[in-house]
Amino acid sequence: MKLLADENMPYVHELFDDWAQVTTCPGRSMSPAQVAEADVLLVRSITRVDEALLARAQGLTFVGTATIGCDHIDTRYLAERQIGFASAPGCNKVAVGDYLLAALLKVAGHKGWQLSEKRLAVVGAGNTGCEVAARARALGMAVQLCDPPRAAREGGDFVSLEQALTADIVSFHVPLTHGGDYPTRHLLDRGRIEGLGSEQVLVNACRGDVWDNRALLDRQQGPSPLTLVMDVWEHEPAVLAELVPHTLIATPHIAGYSLEGKARGTFALYQALCQRRGRAVTAGVEHLLPAPPIARLTLGQAPDQDMFNRLVRLVYDIDADDRRFRAALGQPDFFDRLRKTYPERRELGSLTLEYPDQAVLTQLAGLGFNT
Numbered sequence: 483m484k485l486l487a488d489e490n491m492p493y494v495h496e497l498f499d500d501w502a503q504v505t506t507c508p509g510r511s512m513s514p515a516q517v518a519e520a521d522v523l524l525v526r527s528i529t530r531v532d533e534a535l536l537a538r539a540q541g542l543t544f545v546g547t548a549t550i551g552c553d554h555i556d557t558r559y560l561a562e563r564q565i566g567f568a569s570a571p572g573c574n575k576v577a578v579g580d581y582l583l584a585a586l587l588k589v590a591g592h593k594g595w596q597l598s599e600k601r602l603a604v605v606g607a608g609n610t611g612c613e614v615a616a617r618a619r620a621l622g623m624a625v626q627l628c629d630p631p632r633a634a635r636e637g638g639d640f641v642s643l644e645q646a647l648t649a650d651i652v653s654f655h656v657p658l659t660h661g662g663d664y665p666t667r668h669l670l671d672r673g674r675i676e677g678l679g680s681e682q683v684l685v686n687a688c689r690g691d692v693w694d695n696r697a698l699l700d701r702q703q704g705p706s707p708l709t710l711v712m713d714v715w716e717h718e719p720a721v722l723a724e725l726v727p728h729t730l731i732a733t734p735h736i737a738g739y740s741l742e743g744k745a746r747g748t749f750a751l752y753q754a755l756c757q758r759r760g761r762a763v764t765a766g767v768e769h770l771l772p773a774p775p776i777a778r779l780t781l782g783q784a785p786d787q788d789m790f791n792r793l794v795r796l797v798y799d800i801d802a803d804d805r806r807f808r809a810a811l812g813q814p815d816f817f818d819r820l821r822k823t824y825p826e827r828r829e830l831g832s833l834t835l836e837y838p839d840q841a842v843l844t845q846l847a848g849l850g851f852n853t
């Protein structure tokens with residue numbers, strides 16, 4: 483079995499070398515010629531998988547993406563060709579939760595807010611959105627969920643997008659879709675951007691095209707700019723550079739980039755391919771993860787918001803990601819280079835916290851730490 487994989491897919495050799503001939507290459511420039519001989523193709527979000535890429539790959543039987551989002555895959559074309567397909571739902575939702583928690587604490591410091599007095603609206607209440615909602619509730623925030631598809635299916639306690647857009651902080655966690663009943667491209671369009679209040683905070687850690695970046699720049703250049711946290715950008719990797727100075731946090735699509743999250747992504751594809759080939763799942767990835775740099779800490783006092791911030795930064799320093807982004811902005815290939823050379827990042831759950839009070843431990847567990 484000839485397996486071609488994106489070079490930024492950890493543990494692909496460990497999981498596949500004993501039953502496949504594994505080759506890796508850069509995902510952005512993957513070509514029809516490279517794919518032509520493959521039986522199995524494993525990609526990340528930067529490879530557009532469609533007829534143009536696969537037409538010559540006549541032996542191809544399976545495509546996997548080690549990501550949650552699937553907007554880069556022409557699934558209809560795969561189905562027509564009867565090529566098997568798998569993605570990795572939820573693989574990096576914990577990392578997105580860590581990113582949002584770090585971002586919320588940064589916003590709080592910047593604005594002098596006590597988050598327990600603020601309201602967060604989550605637009606898109608799936609795997610990542612619900613993870614984010616859980617972290618915010620653990621901070622004592624009031625949380626509202628906006629998810630029209632779920633509301634239509636389940637009823638229940640969902641708010642409309644217009645209601646969500648009145649929250650102190652609005653965080654977007656929808657898939658990128660262009661059609662259907664609930665399209666998300668430019669869900670935050672010029673009209674909605676103009677309707678927001680200047681005290682509001684917007685977070686995008688899903689897909690760049692969900693916000694109209696040009697309209698956002700116009701708003702930021704006007705008299706009442708918003709506070710922006712942007713991990714994803716319209717037209718990646720070609721970021722609208724003028725927008726960056728108008729953001730509080732700017733990062734290169736790395737919200738989901740924990741080592742654990744990437745490992746889960748590769749493992750999900752291994753499981754899917756095993757199932758398809760009738761092969762037993764014999765390998766794992768947990769034991770391949772290195773020991774975390776700080777594994778255990780005992781707290782000397784019950785933590786407040788400031789202490790949460792310090793604890794989160796011990797594991798994940800969002801400011802460092804932001805600094806690297808601003809320093810590299812404008813250099814050739816800066817966006818892909820930052821992603822390719824992204825430092826090893828562990829999840830908050832890699833740190834065990836000790837404290838002699840169960841209520842405090844429950845809150846810390848809600849924030850994502852191990853207790």
Ligand SMILES: NC(=O)C1=CN([C@@H]2O[C@H](COP(=O)(O)OP(=O)(O)OC[C@H]3O[C@@H](n4cnc5c(N)ncnc54)[C@H](O)[C@@H]3O)[C@@H](O)[C@H]2O)C=CC1
Binds near residue numbers: 578608655
């Ligand atoms: N920045 C990053 O590194 C990462 C980005 N992502 C992106 O985040 C997206 C969401 O991920 P998950 O939460 O795991 O997906 P999911 O499929 O579990 O949840 C998405 C939710 O959005 C809802 N939704 C769809 N259209 C909507 C609309 N018009 N308005 C409001 N809600 C709508 C769906 O009903 C669903 O509940 C992915 O599709 C991917 O594009 C995911 C992981 C990492």
Ligand SMILES: O=C(O)C(=O)[C@H](O)COP(=O)(O)O
Binds near residue numbers: 526548737738739
């Ligand atoms: O899972 C997703 O969806 C994501 O957005 C990934 O975190 C993106 O990572 P790459 O596939 O672009 O490396």
